Amino acid sequence: MPFRILTVCTGNICRSPAMHLLLAHELAGDERFAVSSAGTHAEVGWPVHPPMDRMLIARGIDVEGFSARQADRHMLEESGLILTATQQHRGWVAERDPRTVRRVFTFTEFADATTGAPAGLESAELVAWAASHRPAVRVRSIGAATRRGYDEGDILDPYGRGDAAFTAALLQIDPLVQRVARVLKSCAA
Incomplete structure (x- = not known):
């Protein structure tokens, strides 16, 4: 069984497909990982x-055949790592399935938390390590006010x-994909 990684944004038509398809491209050929995406309010x-x-x-990314999906509890349950575009999305995931709280990160947060991972x-184990090393453990409610959104x-x-x-x-996503792919590739088989 491959380790399942789910990327999440709102509509599943812009950010999460980019995160998903670019990360899958970087991990291509490594059968240990399966990457997919979904939206909190998918189109x-x-x-x-x-x-x-x-x-x-x-x-060089093939977008043919991509179809936006709504995130559901089954997807969240089966994912070993959930990477979201924003803290608001992270909060949405944790509210839908509180058991995900140690497996859901913003993409930036996971990239930062895994810097220096053994x-x-x-x-x-990497996901658990990242959860214990995240800069600030605070899962926002989806209704929480944020500066400028x-x-x-x-x-x-x-x-x-x-x-x-x-x-x-895409300029935000690209370096995060590189960092996350590098740390995932270093995982033990």
């Missing part, structure tokens, strides 16, 4: 939203904005 059945689709294709940990480390939502917003979101 079920929609493809990757333009211009994100074009930006991913330009990086080599040779198994995937589940975003918390530090959140990936900006480009939906409904121009190409520059999609580029900015």
Whole structure:
């Protein structure tokens, strides 16, 4: 059984597909991992939203056949690691299934928490290590007010904005994918 990684955003058409498809691309050929995505309020059945689709294709990522899905309790239960675009999404996941609280992180938070993780940990051990080393354990309620709608480390939502917003979101996602893929690849088989 591969270690399941789920990426989550709101509509599952911009940020979480980019996180999912780029991370899956970096982990391609490593059968230890299975990466998928879903949304808290998914545009079920929609493809990757333009211009994100074009930006991913330009990086050699196949977006053909992608279809947005609504996150549900079964997906959350079966995922060994859940990476969200924002703290608000992390809160949504934890409210839906409180058992995920030690397996759900914002993408930025997991990348930061695993910096300096000991080599040779198994995937589940890495997630537990990251949970015990996260900078601040605070899961927000989905109704919590935030400054300008975003918390530090959140990936900006480009939906409904121009190409520059999609580029900015991808510029946040790219280095996180590299860091997370590197630490996952270092996990013990």
